[in-house]
Amino acid sequence: MITVTSIAAHDVYDGGSGYTSAKHAQSALHRTLRSELLGDPVRITEIMPGLVETDFSANRFDGDTERAAAVYQGLTPLTAQDVAEVINFAATRPSHVNLDTIVMKPRDQYSGSRAHRV
Template structure:
């Protein structure tokens, strides 16, 4: 296989799918990982990639996934998500556990497992998709914001630990992106999810994928440490303009 390999987690929809498609267009052979293998197979067939089942919350699943990835030059840690909008006083521990397992431990498992291959590539790149919630806290979002803060800290620590190694490290921190994120957060309530973006034009998954593709296609001496992107109508995690 002559094309460099890019691994994208959470690649069955949203930002992950858009990133897989964009990186394939840039000449990468993309290995797509997610739980919904039927969706992955369709995307992989369309872009000439490889679909592998992956649940980042399961160490066994991650191990099986990594065993099928012979090499990697780029890793996009995209798998993640939110559950609920409870206050601290009404926090659901199951929601918290899922958010930390997916966003934090999932990122750790995949990154740790692929690091030797990224280093061996001679020009590796770790991209982690966090959120503006990684540097802001907002009411009713403590489970998600704490998990994203932790994921960001993991990623930023890696930046220092890899100094001297041929691996770049980029954190992408999107604001409001219209994907199935809110539908999942609200347990399938599409009406409630749609209200999040009402009255403004949010980012699209393709917007975020463009940024990721830009970062990984810079000359190898250029490291874009952090990239924050938000809709024009969004000033912060909790402040937006609705027309």
């Protein structure tokens, strides 16, 4: 089982209380299932991406495309393809290998609230 959460599952940022709370809950579910299913032939992986350029920001800002574009301005964000490739990698490991938690961010992102922008 692969769960895609967010770096917001272990980080917080101003204005993100609802989102970070939901992602923290998803991460707790991942860890709980990992513990409860220990010994069963089940692999449970949590993938925690940082900034990924999708339509999420446009939805978050009620269709305000300029505000949504500003989220990614000055850096190269991850793409949906980047995340898909990591999901594929995790899913295709040998059955005895469990990639428990994978954190992936753009090179210029440190946290949910800190990034280097040019």
